[in-house]
Amino acid sequence: MTPRGRVLLATVCGLVIAGLVHIAAVLLIPRVSETDALARARTAESLDHAMRIHTLATGDTPPAAEAWLPVPDPAVAVGLCAYDLSEGPLRVAARTGPLMMSMAVHGRRGAFYAVTDQAALRGSLDLVVLTRRQFDEALANEDENEVSRDVRIVATDRQGFVVVRVIAELPSQRAAANEAVQAVSCTVDTGSEETKPGG
Amino acid sequence: MTTPADTTRMPALPRDGAGIRRLGGVARDRARATLRSASDISLVVYALVLGGGLGLASADYATSGGYPFGGVTVGPWTAWPRAGAVGADPYTRAVNARRGEIPLGVGEGLLITAAQDDEGRVLDAGCTYSVAGVTPPARAWTLTVAGRGARPNGASSLREAFTSTEILREADGTFVITLAPQAQPGNWMPMPRPSGPVRLALRLYDTPVAASAGTLDRSALPAIRRNGCRT
Numbered sequence: 063m064t065p066r067g068r069v070l071l072a073t074v075c076g077l078v079i080a081g082l083v084h085i086a087a088v089l090l091i092p093r094v095s096e097t098d099a100l101a102r103a104r105t106a107e108s109l110d111h112a113m114r115i116h117t118l119a120t121g122d123t124p125p126a127a128e129a130w131l132p133v134p135d136p137a138v139a140v141g142l143c144a145y146d147l148s149e150g151p152l153r154v155a156a157r158t159g160p161l162m163m164s165m166a167v168h169g170r171r172g173a174f175y176a177v178t179d180q181a182a183l184r185g186s187l188d189l190v191v192l193t194r195r196q197f198d199e200a201l202a203n204e205d206e207n208e209v210s211r212d213v214r215i216v217a218t219d220r221q222g223f224v225v226v227r228v229i230a231e232l233p234s235q236r237a238a239a240n241e242a243v244q245a246v247s248c249t250v251d252t253g254s255e256e257t258k259p260g261g
Numbered sequence: 262m263t264t265p266a267d268t269t270r271m272p273a274l275p276r277d278g279a280g281i282r283r284l285g286g287v288a289r290d291r292a293r294a295t296l297r298s299a300s301d302i303s304l305v306v307y308a309l310v311l312g313g314g315l316g317l318a319s320a321d322y323a324t325s326g327g328y329p330f331g332g333v334t335v336g337p338w339t340a341w342p343r344a345g346a347v348g349a350d351p352y353t354r355a356v357n358a359r360r361g362e363i364p365l366g367v368g369e370g371l372l373i374t375a376a377q378d379d380e381g382r383v384l385d386a387g388c389t390y391s392v393a394g395v396t397p398p399a400r401a402w403t404l405t406v407a408g409r410g411a412r413p414n415g416a417s418s419l420r421e422a423f424t425s426t427e428i429l430r431e432a433d434g435t436f437v438i439t440l441a442p443q444a445q446p447g448n449w450m451p452m453p454r455p456s457g458p459v460r461l462a463l464r465l466y467d468t469p470v471a472a473s474a475g476t477l478d479r480s481a482l483p484a485i486r487r488n489g490c491r492t
Contacts, residue, residue: 072304072311079312080319087320091355098358115363132360135464136422137403140363162401162466166366172347172354173366178400178467218347225363229401229466231426 092170100170103144103223112141112226112246118236139239141226143248147217151192151200151251154224158182161239162229167191169219177213188212190251193220224248324355327374333474337381338463338482340373342474365464370399371471373463378485384459386452388490389441392461394483395434399468401425406440406461408454419451438483442491461485 095101103113116134131140145152156163158179165187166176179187190212192200197216204210226246230239323329329352332339343349344357345364357364365372377383378390386408396402405422423438429448430436439445440461442452453459463482470477 068304069307072308076308076311077315079308080315083313083316084320084323087317088324088351088355091320091324092351092358095358097361099361099363102361132362133405133407133462135403135405135462137424138464138466142363164369164467166345166369168345168363168366169347172349173345173364173369174347176366176368178369180467227369227466229403229424231401231424233427 099142099168099225100144100221100223103142104146104221112143112224112243112248114139114240114243115142116140117240117243118230137230137236139228139230139236139243141228141243141246143224143226143246145191145217145222145224145248147191147193147196147220149250151190151196152224153212153249153251154189154191154226154246155249156182156187156226156242156246158185158187159238159242161235161242162231163187163242164227164229165189166225166227167215167217167222168225169217169222171218173225174218175215181213183211186211189224190214191217191222191224192251193217320355323352324359326356328353328356333477335373335477335482336479337375337377337379337485338373339375340371340470340474340477342367342371342471344372345369365466365471367471369471370464370466371397371468371474373465373482375461375463375485376458378487380487382487384440384461384485385490386454386456386459387442389439389443389445389488391437391439391486391488392483393435393437393486395436395481396425396463396483397465397468397470397477397481399425399465399470401466402468403464403466404438404450404461405464406450406453406459408457408459421450421453423448423450436483 092098102115116131116139118136118139134140143152143154154165156165156179163179164176165178166173167189168174177187177189181187188211190200192214194216197214200214226243228239228242230236328341328344330350331343331353332341341364344353345366349357349364356362375384384390392404402425403422407421428436428438436448438448438450440450440452440459442455444451465471
């Protein structure tokens with residue numbers, strides 16, 4: 063092969079490698095990122111209530127410094143609960159009020175379930191995020207005489223997070239929106255609670 | 262037109278050209294010699310460096326800033342219905358991961374952005390705009406203005422968003438938001454910074470449109486008109 067041909071071949075190989083590296087890098091970024099929502103949510107995993115990640119400014123109180131959303135909506139308070147289903151199903155319990163609330167369950171690949179407060183029954187919204195196996199177990203252990211009000215969601219991934227958004231349509235509702243986010247509880251459902259009467 | 266001076270200078274040119282050609286020839290010979298002596302290993306290293314560098318640089322370029330694909334363009338607005346969905350493309354997921362963004366899920370709401378006015382000019386903080394019309398059906402919506410990049414330190418804007426409840430409406434239910442650097446009557450939204458490009462973000466919460474963003478009509482979104490610019 064002529065020297066020029068060899069250089070040409072090397073350049074073509076380089077471009078092919080560039081394409082492969084590009085694809086691999088784009089696919090790897092969500093997995094290795096330490097600044098994405100999942101990685102940040104996992105730092106506050108032990109909390110039993112939603113971690114507030116965007117607190118609305120109320121009166122003289124400026125928004126809290128923990129905010130890391132790039133362009134947050136200034137009228138929406140955001141809270142986050144990280145889950146790791148290998149520890150057990152996650153139960154997210156929220157009381158709905160006059161403010162509009164929405165919850166979305168995110169896995170590694172995006173939001174696979176979303177629900178708003180219109181789905182609430184008697185003012186409460188209970189989501190249980192579980193794996194397929196845990197779901198089957200819950201079905202098997204279910205008491206037929208007892209109606210479960212939980213919304214059961216089978217997760218696509220073991221790890222993820224639940225986002226709670228409460229919209230304050232007027233500035234005077236901002237404090238209430240912050241409190242509504244804070245009031246959302248995220249607990250790991252253990253087997254004993256599952257069979258508890260009235261639970 | 263030739264002058265005697267030109268004719269005397271003419272013969273000098275070919276000599277210069279020949280010199281350059283000779284220099285080029287020497288360089289080519291030297292390059293050819295280097296190539297001939299270039300071992301397979303150095304060519305492999307060259308290919309790897311080229312591939313790695315180009316691949317990483319292009320991946321960085323494609324995933325920094327906004328979402329490269331997946332937008333539905335309706336006039337000056339672009340809707341991002343799949344940004345938070347499970348079926349989002351890898352680039353969108355990479356952008357979200359790098360920015361730490363938590364996008365709205367399909368059942369939650371829809372993000373619609375605008376960086377240009379109706380005539381296709383970039384929204385500028387020095388100009389006055391009117392955002393007028395109606396929004397697609399939603400339980401609540403917010404319209405936010407933001408500059409690119411981080412906010413200047415310590416600067417807190419008087420207002421950076423309107424919600425559907427706060428807005429003053431006309432008798433027929435339409436609204437006009439005036440986006441201007443100076444205070445205006447009616448729904449005034451101050452510019453977030455003294456100069457530079459700005460972006461509008463319309464977030465619809467609990468909207469049926471999220472599942473069918475492709476059918477959004479131009480008349481269902483507010484028009485963005487430029488009323489004048491500070492000179």
